[in-house]
Amino acid sequence: MIVPILQLELRRSRALVAWLVVVGLAYGGFMTAFYPTIRSNTTLVDQYLKVWPKELLAAFGLEGSLADPGVFFNTYIGSLLWPILASIGAILIATRAAADLDRGWIELPLSTPTPRARYLGASIAAQLVSLAVLAAACVGGVLAVGLLVGAPFEPGHFAIAALLAFAFGCGIASVTTLLSVVTLNRGTAGGLAAGIVIAMYLLEVVAKIEPDLAAIAAFSAFHYLEFAAVIDTGTFPWTDVAVFAGVSIVSWGFAVLVFRGRDLVA
Amino acid sequence: MRNAIELDRLTRSYGRRRGIVDLEVEVHEGEVFGFLGPNGAGKTTTIRVLMGFIRPTSGRATIFGLDAWSDAPRLHRRIAHLGSDPGYLGELTAAELLRHLARLRGFEPAAWRPLAARLDLDPGVPIRKLSRGNRNKVGLVAVFMGHEPLLVLDEPTSALDPLMQREFLRLVAEARADGRTVFLSSHNLPEVERSCDRIGIIRDGRLVEITTVGALLSGHWRSVNLVLGTPPDPGFFDLPNLEVVASSGRDVHLMVRGDVNPFLARIARLDIRDIAITTPDIEDLFLRYYDDQAGAGQLGPTGAPGAPGPPPPTDGRAPARRVAR
Incomplete structure:
Protein backbone atom coordinates (compact mmCIF):
# COMPACT_ATOMS: atom_id res chain seq x y z
CA MET A 1 0.00 0.00 0.00
CA ILE A 2 2.94 2.29 0.66
CA VAL A 3 4.51 1.58 -2.73
CA PRO A 4 1.83 3.23 -4.91
CA ILE A 5 1.89 6.34 -2.72
CA LEU A 6 5.67 6.48 -2.79
CA GLN A 7 5.68 6.06 -6.55
CA LEU A 8 3.16 8.84 -7.00
CA GLU A 9 4.96 11.17 -4.61
CA LEU A 10 8.24 10.57 -6.42
CA ARG A 11 6.55 11.26 -9.71
CA ARG A 12 5.18 14.51 -8.36
CA SER A 13 8.66 15.51 -7.15
CA ARG A 14 10.36 14.53 -10.37
CA ALA A 15 10.14 17.84 -12.23
CA LEU A 16 11.17 19.93 -9.23
CA VAL A 17 14.15 17.72 -8.44
CA ALA A 18 15.18 17.68 -12.10
CA TRP A 19 15.19 21.48 -12.30
CA LEU A 20 17.09 21.81 -9.04
CA VAL A 21 19.64 19.29 -10.29
CA VAL A 22 20.05 21.27 -13.51
CA VAL A 23 20.63 24.47 -11.52
CA GLY A 24 23.03 22.68 -9.18
CA LEU A 25 25.00 21.13 -12.00
CA ALA A 26 25.11 24.34 -13.98
CA TYR A 27 26.28 26.53 -11.11
CA GLY A 28 28.46 23.93 -9.40
CA GLY A 29 29.99 22.81 -12.67
CA PHE A 30 30.61 26.37 -13.82
CA MET A 31 32.37 27.37 -10.59
CA THR A 32 34.35 24.14 -10.46
CA ALA A 33 35.54 24.65 -14.01
CA PHE A 34 37.35 27.73 -12.74
CA TYR A 35 38.88 25.95 -9.77
CA PRO A 36 42.22 25.16 -11.52
CA THR A 37 42.47 28.84 -12.48
CA ILE A 38 41.87 29.89 -8.87
CA ARG A 39 44.39 27.34 -7.68
CA SER A 40 47.12 28.47 -10.07
CA ASN A 41 46.56 32.10 -9.09
CA THR A 42 46.29 31.61 -5.35
CA THR A 43 48.38 34.61 -4.39
CA LEU A 44 46.41 37.01 -6.55
CA VAL A 45 43.06 35.63 -5.43
CA ASP A 46 44.05 35.86 -1.77
CA GLN A 47 45.18 39.44 -2.28
CA TYR A 48 41.90 40.23 -3.96
CA LEU A 49 39.90 38.67 -1.16
CA LYS A 50 41.70 40.81 1.41
CA VAL A 51 39.87 43.78 -0.11
CA TRP A 52 36.58 42.42 1.14
CA PRO A 53 35.37 42.80 4.74
CA LYS A 54 36.06 39.76 6.87
CA GLU A 55 32.40 39.64 7.89
CA LEU A 56 31.23 39.35 4.31
CA LEU A 57 33.62 36.50 3.61
CA ALA A 58 32.52 34.78 6.80
CA ALA A 59 28.91 35.09 5.67
CA PHE A 60 29.82 33.05 2.61
CA GLY A 61 31.84 30.52 4.58
CA LEU A 62 35.13 31.68 3.09
CA GLU A 63 37.62 31.04 5.83
CA GLY A 64 41.04 30.26 4.39
CA SER A 65 42.45 30.08 0.91
CA LEU A 66 40.19 29.37 -2.06
CA ALA A 67 42.96 27.19 -3.44
CA ASP A 68 42.13 24.70 -0.71
CA PRO A 69 39.52 22.22 -2.11
CA GLY A 70 37.60 22.17 1.17
CA VAL A 71 37.37 25.96 1.40
CA PHE A 72 36.46 26.17 -2.27
CA PHE A 73 33.66 23.65 -1.86
CA ASN A 74 32.47 25.19 1.37
CA THR A 75 32.37 28.66 -0.15
CA TYR A 76 30.60 27.98 -3.41
CA ILE A 77 28.59 24.87 -2.69
CA GLY A 78 28.32 24.19 1.04
CA SER A 79 27.48 27.70 2.18
CA LEU A 80 25.64 28.95 -0.86
CA LEU A 81 24.36 26.60 -3.51
CA TRP A 82 23.42 23.63 -1.39
CA PRO A 83 21.54 25.49 1.35
CA ILE A 84 19.48 27.26 -1.31
CA LEU A 85 18.73 24.15 -3.36
CA ALA A 86 18.08 21.99 -0.31
CA SER A 87 15.80 24.57 1.24
CA ILE A 88 13.77 25.05 -1.94
CA GLY A 89 13.48 21.31 -2.54
CA ALA A 90 12.78 20.38 1.06
CA ILE A 91 10.23 23.11 1.65
CA LEU A 92 8.31 22.53 -1.57
CA ILE A 93 8.19 18.77 -1.16
CA ALA A 94 7.66 18.67 2.59
CA THR A 95 4.73 21.10 2.60
CA ARG A 96 2.80 18.81 0.30
CA ALA A 97 0.59 17.35 3.03
CA ALA A 98 -0.80 20.81 3.75
CA ALA A 99 -1.07 21.64 0.05
CA ASP A 100 -2.89 18.38 -0.66
CA LEU A 101 -5.36 19.08 2.10
CA ASP A 102 -5.94 22.56 0.69
CA ARG A 103 -6.68 21.27 -2.78
CA GLY A 104 -8.79 18.37 -1.52
CA TRP A 105 -6.53 15.63 -2.85
CA ILE A 106 -5.65 14.12 0.48
CA GLU A 107 -9.18 12.82 1.03
CA LEU A 108 -8.80 10.41 -1.87
CA PRO A 109 -5.91 8.30 -0.58
CA LEU A 110 -7.13 8.64 3.01
CA SER A 111 -10.56 7.32 2.00
CA THR A 112 -8.86 4.05 1.17
CA PRO A 113 -7.61 1.57 3.78
CA THR A 114 -4.28 3.44 3.85
CA PRO A 115 -3.59 4.52 7.44
CA ARG A 116 -2.53 8.12 7.87
CA ALA A 117 0.84 7.16 9.34
CA ARG A 118 1.62 5.03 6.32
CA TYR A 119 0.53 7.80 3.98
CA LEU A 120 2.80 10.34 5.63
CA GLY A 121 5.52 7.71 5.89
CA ALA A 122 5.42 7.27 2.13
CA SER A 123 5.54 11.01 1.71
CA ILE A 124 8.61 11.19 3.98
CA ALA A 125 10.24 8.36 2.02
CA ALA A 126 9.71 10.42 -1.14
CA GLN A 127 11.41 13.37 0.56
CA LEU A 128 14.37 11.16 1.44
CA VAL A 129 14.75 9.85 -2.09
CA SER A 130 14.38 13.32 -3.63
CA LEU A 131 16.95 14.86 -1.30
CA ALA A 132 19.33 11.96 -1.80
CA VAL A 133 19.16 12.40 -5.58
CA LEU A 134 19.61 16.14 -5.25
CA ALA A 135 22.58 15.86 -2.90
CA ALA A 136 24.24 13.16 -4.96
CA ALA A 137 23.76 15.12 -8.19
CA CYS A 138 25.01 18.44 -6.82
CA VAL A 139 28.03 17.10 -4.97
CA GLY A 140 28.71 14.48 -7.64
CA GLY A 141 28.49 17.13 -10.34
CA VAL A 142 31.19 19.22 -8.67
CA LEU A 143 33.33 16.13 -8.25
CA ALA A 144 32.86 15.07 -11.86
CA VAL A 145 33.67 18.48 -13.31
CA GLY A 146 36.58 18.83 -10.88
CA LEU A 147 38.07 15.54 -11.99
CA LEU A 148 37.59 16.55 -15.63
CA VAL A 149 39.55 19.77 -15.14
CA GLY A 150 42.23 18.04 -13.09
CA ALA A 151 41.28 19.22 -9.60
CA PRO A 152 42.75 17.16 -6.75
CA PHE A 153 39.35 16.01 -5.50
CA GLU A 154 38.98 12.79 -3.52
CA PRO A 155 35.83 10.87 -4.50
CA GLY A 156 35.60 9.25 -1.07
CA HIS A 157 35.66 12.62 0.63
CA PHE A 158 32.95 13.89 -1.71
CA ALA A 159 30.82 10.88 -0.88
CA ILE A 160 30.96 11.86 2.79
CA ALA A 161 30.19 15.47 1.81
CA ALA A 162 27.14 14.26 -0.10
CA LEU A 163 25.99 12.40 2.99
CA LEU A 164 26.38 15.54 5.12
CA ALA A 165 24.54 17.59 2.49
CA PHE A 166 21.76 15.00 2.46
CA ALA A 167 21.53 15.06 6.26
CA PHE A 168 21.19 18.85 6.21
CA GLY A 169 18.40 18.62 3.66
CA CYS A 170 16.64 16.02 5.79
CA GLY A 171 16.82 18.35 8.78
CA ILE A 172 15.04 21.10 6.88
CA ALA A 173 12.53 18.72 5.30
CA SER A 174 11.65 17.11 8.61
CA VAL A 175 11.01 20.39 10.40
CA THR A 176 9.01 21.60 7.39
CA THR A 177 6.95 18.39 7.43
CA LEU A 178 6.16 18.95 11.09
CA LEU A 179 5.16 22.55 10.41
CA SER A 180 3.08 21.38 7.47
CA VAL A 181 0.99 18.91 9.47
CA VAL A 182 0.69 21.26 12.44
CA THR A 183 -0.49 24.26 10.44
CA LEU A 184 -2.09 22.38 7.52
CA ASN A 185 -1.37 25.46 5.50
CA ARG A 186 1.32 25.37 2.84
CA GLY A 187 1.97 29.09 2.86
CA THR A 188 2.34 29.29 6.62
CA ALA A 189 4.46 26.16 6.87
CA GLY A 190 6.68 27.14 3.96
CA GLY A 191 7.05 30.70 5.22
CA LEU A 192 7.95 29.55 8.70
CA ALA A 193 10.45 27.01 7.41
CA ALA A 194 12.10 29.57 5.13
CA GLY A 195 12.17 32.05 8.00
CA ILE A 196 13.84 29.51 10.26
CA VAL A 197 16.49 28.73 7.64
CA ILE A 198 17.26 32.41 7.09
CA ALA A 199 17.33 33.07 10.84
CA MET A 200 19.75 30.20 11.35
CA TYR A 201 21.95 31.49 8.56
CA LEU A 202 22.09 34.94 10.18
CA LEU A 203 22.77 33.32 13.54
CA GLU A 204 25.77 31.53 12.07
CA VAL A 205 27.11 34.69 10.43
CA VAL A 206 26.71 36.71 13.64
CA ALA A 207 28.43 33.99 15.61
CA LYS A 208 31.35 33.99 13.18
CA ILE A 209 31.97 37.72 13.13
CA GLU A 210 31.31 38.36 16.82
CA PRO A 211 33.44 36.06 19.02
CA ASP A 212 31.45 36.96 22.13
CA LEU A 213 28.37 35.42 20.52
CA ALA A 214 30.07 32.32 19.17
CA ALA A 215 27.97 30.08 21.40
CA ILE A 216 24.76 30.89 19.56
CA ALA A 217 26.09 29.13 16.50
CA ALA A 218 25.13 25.87 18.18
CA PHE A 219 21.49 26.73 17.44
CA SER A 220 22.15 27.10 13.74
CA ALA A 221 21.99 24.21 11.29
CA PHE A 222 24.74 25.93 9.30
CA HIS A 223 27.11 25.42 12.19
CA TYR A 224 26.90 21.71 11.47
CA LEU A 225 27.26 22.13 7.74
CA GLU A 226 31.04 22.49 7.49
CA PHE A 227 32.50 20.78 4.45
CA ALA A 228 36.09 22.02 4.55
CA ALA A 229 37.48 19.30 6.80
CA VAL A 230 35.37 16.64 5.13
CA ILE A 231 36.63 17.49 1.64
CA ASP A 232 40.25 18.05 2.68
CA THR A 233 40.82 15.19 5.11
CA GLY A 234 37.87 12.86 4.67
CA THR A 235 36.98 13.18 8.35
CA PHE A 236 33.54 11.78 8.90
CA PRO A 237 31.42 14.49 10.59
CA TRP A 238 29.79 12.21 13.13
CA THR A 239 28.51 15.01 15.34
CA ASP A 240 27.08 17.03 12.48
CA VAL A 241 25.37 14.03 10.88
CA ALA A 242 24.08 12.91 14.28
CA VAL A 243 22.58 16.33 14.95
CA PHE A 244 20.79 16.37 11.61
CA ALA A 245 19.70 12.76 12.01
CA GLY A 246 18.40 13.45 15.50
CA VAL A 247 16.44 16.53 14.41
CA SER A 248 15.06 14.62 11.43
CA ILE A 249 13.96 11.55 13.35
CA VAL A 250 12.34 13.57 16.11
CA SER A 251 10.61 16.01 13.74
CA TRP A 252 9.33 13.36 11.35
CA GLY A 253 8.26 11.21 14.29
CA PHE A 254 6.28 14.06 15.78
CA ALA A 255 4.86 14.87 12.37
CA VAL A 256 3.49 11.34 12.04
CA LEU A 257 2.05 11.47 15.55
CA VAL A 258 0.39 14.83 14.91
CA PHE A 259 -0.91 13.76 11.53
CA ARG A 260 -2.43 10.58 12.93
CA GLY A 261 -4.34 12.38 15.62
CA ARG A 262 -5.51 15.62 14.15
CA ASP A 263 -8.52 16.81 12.23
CA LEU A 264 -7.90 17.17 8.55
CA VAL A 265 -9.52 20.52 8.00
CA ALA A 266 -7.90 23.14 5.82
CA MET B 1 -32.63 -4.73 10.34
CA LEU B 216 -43.04 13.10 2.61
CA LEU B 217 -44.87 13.41 -0.64
CA SER B 218 -48.08 11.67 0.42
CA GLY B 219 -48.52 13.73 3.56
CA HIS B 220 -48.50 16.91 1.63
CA TRP B 221 -50.74 19.18 -0.20
CA ARG B 222 -51.73 18.85 -3.76
CA SER B 223 -52.58 21.81 -5.84
CA VAL B 224 -55.76 21.42 -7.94
CA ASN B 225 -56.84 23.80 -10.67
CA LEU B 226 -60.32 23.25 -12.00
CA VAL B 227 -62.09 24.80 -14.95
CA LEU B 228 -65.81 24.06 -14.53
CA GLY B 229 -68.77 24.27 -16.88
CA THR B 230 -70.73 26.24 -14.28
CA PRO B 231 -69.67 27.94 -11.05
CA PRO B 232 -69.94 25.61 -8.03
CA ASP B 233 -72.50 26.10 -5.27
CA PRO B 234 -71.26 27.90 -2.15
CA GLY B 235 -69.92 25.38 0.36
CA PHE B 236 -69.56 22.72 -2.33
CA PHE B 237 -65.89 22.19 -1.44
CA ASP B 238 -66.39 21.96 2.31
CA LEU B 239 -64.23 18.96 3.12
CA PRO B 240 -61.89 18.55 6.10
CA ASN B 241 -58.73 18.26 4.00
CA LEU B 242 -59.64 20.79 1.37
CA GLU B 243 -59.05 24.50 1.11
CA VAL B 244 -60.21 26.86 -1.56
CA VAL B 245 -57.29 29.08 -2.40
CA ALA B 246 -59.00 31.13 -5.11
CA SER B 247 -62.29 30.99 -6.91
CA SER B 248 -63.43 33.21 -9.75
CA GLY B 249 -66.59 31.84 -11.22
CA ARG B 250 -65.77 28.72 -13.17
CA ASP B 251 -62.04 28.75 -12.30
CA VAL B 252 -61.26 27.25 -8.92
CA HIS B 253 -57.89 26.69 -7.29
CA LEU B 254 -57.90 24.24 -4.40
CA MET B 255 -55.39 22.62 -2.09
CA VAL B 256 -55.99 19.03 -1.00
CA ARG B 257 -54.00 17.33 1.73
CA GLY B 258 -53.56 13.63 2.27
CA ASP B 259 -56.24 11.29 0.95
CA VAL B 260 -57.59 12.59 -2.33
CA ASN B 261 -60.50 10.09 -2.65
CA PRO B 262 -63.15 12.16 -0.85
CA PHE B 263 -62.22 15.09 -3.01
CA LEU B 264 -62.38 13.04 -6.21
CA ALA B 265 -65.77 11.65 -5.18
CA ARG B 266 -67.05 15.17 -4.56
CA ILE B 267 -65.90 16.66 -7.87
CA ALA B 268 -67.25 13.71 -9.84
CA ARG B 269 -70.62 15.48 -9.66
CA LEU B 270 -69.27 18.56 -11.39
CA ASP B 271 -69.12 19.44 -15.04
CA ILE B 272 -65.34 19.57 -15.34
CA ARG B 273 -63.84 21.11 -18.48
CA ASP B 274 -60.23 20.89 -17.37
CA ILE B 275 -58.29 19.75 -14.38
CA ALA B 276 -54.65 19.90 -13.32
CA ILE B 277 -53.55 18.18 -10.16
CA THR B 278 -49.97 18.61 -9.14
CA THR B 279 -48.21 17.30 -6.13
CA PRO B 280 -45.50 19.52 -4.84
CA ASP B 281 -42.23 17.83 -5.73
CA ILE B 282 -39.61 17.30 -3.11
CA GLU B 283 -38.09 20.63 -3.97
CA ASP B 284 -41.26 22.44 -2.95
CA LEU B 285 -41.35 20.46 0.25
CA PHE B 286 -37.72 20.98 0.95
CA LEU B 287 -37.88 24.70 0.43
CA ARG B 288 -40.74 24.89 2.90
CA TYR B 289 -38.27 23.89 5.60
CA TYR B 290 -36.23 26.92 4.77
CA ASP B 291 -38.61 29.62 3.70
CA ASP B 292 -39.62 30.68 7.15
CA GLN B 293 -36.70 31.08 9.48
CA ALA B 294 -39.00 32.57 12.11
CA GLY B 295 -40.81 29.27 12.35
CA ALA B 296 -37.69 27.27 13.03
CA GLY B 297 -38.56 24.21 15.02
CA GLN B 298 -42.22 24.53 14.20
CA LEU B 299 -42.14 23.73 10.57
CA GLY B 300 -43.31 20.35 9.61
CA PRO B 301 -44.73 19.75 6.20
CA THR B 302 -46.03 16.33 7.10
CA GLY B 303 -48.69 17.86 9.22
CA ALA B 304 -46.91 17.91 12.56
CA PRO B 305 -48.15 20.38 15.15
CA GLY B 306 -47.32 23.83 14.01
CA ALA B 307 -47.26 22.80 10.39
CA PRO B 308 -47.67 25.70 8.04
CA GLY B 309 -50.73 26.22 5.90
CA PRO B 310 -51.04 25.05 2.36
CA PRO B 311 -48.37 25.94 -0.12
CA PRO B 312 -48.88 29.11 -2.09
CA PRO B 313 -50.92 28.92 -5.28
CA THR B 314 -49.07 27.29 -8.08
CA ASP B 315 -50.63 29.55 -10.71
CA GLY B 316 -48.02 30.94 -12.99
CA ARG B 317 -45.52 28.28 -12.07
CA ALA B 318 -44.21 25.54 -14.23
CA PRO B 319 -46.80 23.25 -15.80
CA ALA B 320 -48.13 20.30 -13.82
CA ARG B 321 -45.30 17.94 -13.08
CA ARG B 322 -47.20 14.98 -11.75
CA VAL B 323 -50.85 14.02 -11.76
CA ALA B 324 -52.03 12.37 -8.59
CA ARG B 325 -53.39 8.91 -8.99
Missing part, protein backbone atom coordinates in the same frame (compact mmCIF):
# COMPACT_ATOMS: atom_id res chain seq x y z
CA ARG B 2 -28.99 -3.88 11.04
CA ASN B 3 -27.69 -0.39 10.78
CA ALA B 4 -24.83 0.51 8.49
CA ILE B 5 -24.46 3.98 10.00
CA GLU B 6 -25.43 5.25 13.42
CA LEU B 7 -25.02 8.84 14.49
CA ASP B 8 -25.60 9.28 18.19
CA ARG B 9 -26.02 12.91 19.24
CA LEU B 10 -23.22 13.72 16.87
CA THR B 11 -21.92 17.23 17.30
CA ARG B 12 -19.03 18.92 15.63
CA SER B 13 -18.15 22.58 15.96
CA TYR B 14 -15.27 24.57 14.52
CA GLY B 15 -14.34 26.77 17.42
CA ARG B 16 -17.26 29.13 17.74
CA ARG B 17 -18.58 28.23 14.32
CA ARG B 18 -21.43 25.77 14.14
CA GLY B 19 -20.87 22.55 12.29
CA ILE B 20 -23.45 19.93 13.15
CA VAL B 21 -25.46 19.66 16.33
CA ASP B 22 -26.87 16.55 17.99
CA LEU B 23 -27.45 14.55 14.84
CA GLU B 24 -29.34 11.32 15.45
CA VAL B 25 -29.46 9.20 12.32
CA GLU B 26 -29.65 5.49 11.63
CA VAL B 27 -29.06 4.27 8.12
CA HIS B 28 -30.13 0.70 7.59
CA GLU B 29 -28.02 -1.76 5.67
CA GLY B 30 -29.14 -2.02 2.08
CA GLU B 31 -31.00 1.27 1.90
CA VAL B 32 -30.29 4.43 -0.03
CA PHE B 33 -30.37 7.31 2.39
CA GLY B 34 -30.54 10.84 1.09
CA PHE B 35 -29.01 13.60 3.17
CA LEU B 36 -30.51 16.86 2.08
CA GLY B 37 -29.59 20.38 2.88
CA PRO B 38 -28.37 23.57 1.27
CA ASN B 39 -24.75 24.62 1.20
CA GLY B 40 -23.43 25.17 4.70
CA ALA B 41 -26.12 23.08 6.37
CA GLY B 42 -23.59 20.55 7.66
CA LYS B 43 -23.70 17.76 5.09
CA THR B 44 -20.01 17.74 4.30
CA THR B 45 -19.09 18.03 7.97
CA THR B 46 -21.19 14.96 8.67
CA ILE B 47 -19.48 13.05 5.89
CA ARG B 48 -16.05 14.13 7.09
CA VAL B 49 -16.86 12.75 10.51
CA LEU B 50 -18.14 9.54 8.93
CA MET B 51 -14.93 9.18 6.94
CA GLY B 52 -12.76 9.80 9.98
CA PHE B 53 -11.25 12.99 8.60
CA ILE B 54 -12.41 14.99 11.60
CA ARG B 55 -13.26 14.00 15.14
CA PRO B 56 -16.67 14.66 16.67
CA THR B 57 -16.78 17.37 19.31
CA SER B 58 -19.25 15.17 21.15
CA GLY B 59 -21.45 12.22 20.37
CA ARG B 60 -20.47 9.28 18.25
CA ALA B 61 -20.52 8.09 14.69
CA THR B 62 -20.34 4.36 14.08
CA ILE B 63 -20.27 2.48 10.82
CA PHE B 64 -20.97 -1.24 10.85
CA GLY B 65 -20.57 -1.02 14.61
CA LEU B 66 -17.06 0.45 14.45
CA ASP B 67 -16.08 3.94 15.51
CA ALA B 68 -15.72 6.21 12.50
CA TRP B 69 -12.68 7.98 13.96
CA SER B 70 -10.61 5.34 15.71
CA ASP B 71 -11.34 2.51 13.28
CA ALA B 72 -11.12 4.61 10.13
CA PRO B 73 -8.54 2.61 8.15
CA ARG B 74 -10.33 -0.66 8.96
CA LEU B 75 -13.66 0.85 7.97
CA HIS B 76 -12.30 2.22 4.75
CA ARG B 77 -12.02 -1.33 3.44
CA ARG B 78 -15.81 -1.33 3.49
CA ILE B 79 -16.50 2.21 2.30
CA ALA B 80 -16.27 3.83 -1.10
CA HIS B 81 -16.23 7.59 -0.75
CA LEU B 82 -16.68 10.40 -3.19
CA GLY B 83 -16.10 13.93 -1.93
CA SER B 84 -17.98 16.94 -3.19
CA ASP B 85 -14.96 18.54 -4.81
CA PRO B 86 -12.07 16.13 -4.95
CA GLY B 87 -8.80 17.85 -5.79
CA TYR B 88 -7.57 15.51 -8.44
CA LEU B 89 -3.96 15.83 -9.51
CA GLY B 90 -4.33 17.52 -12.87
CA GLU B 91 -1.11 16.10 -14.25
CA LEU B 92 -2.41 12.54 -13.99
CA THR B 93 -4.60 11.04 -16.64
CA ALA B 94 -7.90 9.59 -15.54
CA ALA B 95 -6.44 6.12 -16.10
CA GLU B 96 -3.43 6.83 -13.91
CA LEU B 97 -5.56 8.25 -11.14
CA LEU B 98 -8.04 5.39 -11.22
CA ARG B 99 -5.27 2.81 -11.33
CA HIS B 100 -3.67 4.47 -8.33
CA LEU B 101 -6.89 4.46 -6.34
CA ALA B 102 -7.62 0.86 -7.35
CA ARG B 103 -4.23 -0.22 -6.03
CA LEU B 104 -4.75 1.65 -2.76
CA ARG B 105 -8.10 -0.07 -2.33
CA GLY B 106 -6.62 -3.47 -3.08
CA PHE B 107 -8.34 -3.97 -6.44
CA GLU B 108 -6.96 -5.10 -9.73
CA PRO B 109 -5.26 -2.07 -11.33
CA ALA B 110 -7.68 -2.33 -14.27
CA ALA B 111 -10.82 -2.63 -12.14
CA TRP B 112 -12.00 0.77 -13.36
CA ARG B 113 -12.02 -0.04 -17.06
CA PRO B 114 -15.53 -1.52 -17.50
CA LEU B 115 -17.18 1.35 -15.71
CA ALA B 116 -15.11 3.95 -17.54
CA ALA B 117 -16.26 2.43 -20.80
CA ARG B 118 -19.87 2.42 -19.61
CA LEU B 119 -19.68 6.09 -18.65
CA ASP B 120 -17.88 6.94 -21.87
CA LEU B 121 -14.88 8.35 -20.05
CA ASP B 122 -11.73 8.94 -22.05
CA PRO B 123 -9.07 7.61 -19.68
CA GLY B 124 -6.06 8.92 -21.56
CA VAL B 125 -6.71 12.62 -21.08
CA PRO B 126 -4.92 14.50 -18.28
CA ILE B 127 -7.45 15.43 -15.66
CA ARG B 128 -6.66 19.13 -15.90
CA LYS B 129 -7.93 19.03 -19.47
CA LEU B 130 -11.23 17.38 -18.57
CA SER B 131 -14.45 19.33 -18.27
CA ARG B 132 -16.09 19.47 -14.87
CA GLY B 133 -18.65 16.91 -15.97
CA ASN B 134 -15.95 14.51 -17.08
CA ARG B 135 -14.13 14.99 -13.79
CA ASN B 136 -17.34 14.01 -12.08
CA LYS B 137 -17.34 10.88 -14.21
CA VAL B 138 -13.86 10.08 -12.91
CA GLY B 139 -15.28 10.31 -9.39
CA LEU B 140 -18.20 8.06 -10.25
CA VAL B 141 -15.91 5.46 -11.78
CA ALA B 142 -13.68 5.64 -8.71
CA VAL B 143 -16.51 5.14 -6.28
CA PHE B 144 -18.47 2.50 -8.16
CA MET B 145 -15.57 0.39 -9.43
CA GLY B 146 -15.43 -1.65 -6.24
CA HIS B 147 -17.88 -3.65 -4.21
CA GLU B 148 -17.66 -1.99 -0.82
CA PRO B 149 -20.86 -2.48 1.19
CA LEU B 150 -21.21 1.24 1.92
CA LEU B 151 -21.05 4.13 -0.51
CA VAL B 152 -20.70 7.61 0.92
CA LEU B 153 -21.34 10.19 -1.77
CA ASP B 154 -21.14 13.93 -1.28
CA GLU B 155 -23.02 15.75 -4.03
CA PRO B 156 -21.81 13.40 -6.73
CA THR B 157 -23.71 14.72 -9.73
CA SER B 158 -23.38 18.46 -9.43
CA ALA B 159 -21.92 18.89 -12.91
CA LEU B 160 -23.26 15.87 -14.73
CA ASP B 161 -25.44 16.22 -17.79
CA PRO B 162 -28.93 14.68 -17.65
CA LEU B 163 -27.82 11.49 -19.40
CA MET B 164 -25.05 10.93 -16.91
CA GLN B 165 -27.35 11.77 -14.03
CA ARG B 166 -29.63 9.01 -15.27
CA GLU B 167 -26.65 6.68 -15.45
CA PHE B 168 -25.74 7.66 -11.92
CA LEU B 169 -29.25 6.77 -10.75
CA ARG B 170 -28.88 3.39 -12.45
CA LEU B 171 -25.60 2.81 -10.66
CA VAL B 172 -27.22 3.64 -7.35
CA ALA B 173 -30.11 1.32 -8.13
CA GLU B 174 -27.68 -1.46 -8.99
CA ALA B 175 -25.80 -0.87 -5.77
CA ARG B 176 -29.03 -1.13 -3.83
CA ALA B 177 -29.97 -4.29 -5.72
CA ASP B 178 -26.61 -5.72 -4.64
CA GLY B 179 -27.55 -5.04 -1.04
CA ARG B 180 -25.11 -2.19 -0.66
CA THR B 181 -25.91 0.84 1.45
CA VAL B 182 -25.73 4.32 -0.03
CA PHE B 183 -25.42 7.53 1.98
CA LEU B 184 -26.07 10.26 -0.55
CA SER B 185 -25.60 13.87 0.38
CA SER B 186 -27.17 16.18 -2.11
CA HIS B 187 -29.04 19.31 -2.81
CA ASN B 188 -30.15 17.90 -6.11
CA LEU B 189 -33.66 17.17 -4.97
CA PRO B 190 -35.05 15.29 -7.97
CA GLU B 191 -32.03 13.01 -7.77
CA VAL B 192 -32.76 12.22 -4.15
CA GLU B 193 -36.44 11.82 -4.85
CA ARG B 194 -35.70 9.27 -7.54
CA SER B 195 -32.98 7.31 -5.83
CA CYS B 196 -33.53 7.31 -2.08
CA ASP B 197 -35.59 5.15 0.24
CA ARG B 198 -35.40 7.61 3.11
CA ILE B 199 -34.14 11.09 3.49
CA GLY B 200 -32.84 13.18 6.31
CA ILE B 201 -33.16 16.92 6.06
CA ILE B 202 -30.53 19.04 7.73
CA ARG B 203 -30.79 22.74 8.39
CA ASP B 204 -28.26 24.90 10.21
CA GLY B 205 -26.46 21.79 11.41
CA ARG B 206 -29.53 20.22 12.95
CA LEU B 207 -31.56 17.36 11.65
CA VAL B 208 -35.03 18.64 10.85
CA GLU B 209 -36.68 15.43 9.80
CA ILE B 210 -36.09 11.88 8.70
CA THR B 211 -38.76 10.35 6.56
CA THR B 212 -39.37 8.30 3.48
CA VAL B 213 -39.73 10.09 0.20
CA GLY B 214 -43.17 8.50 -0.20
CA ALA B 215 -44.36 9.66 3.21
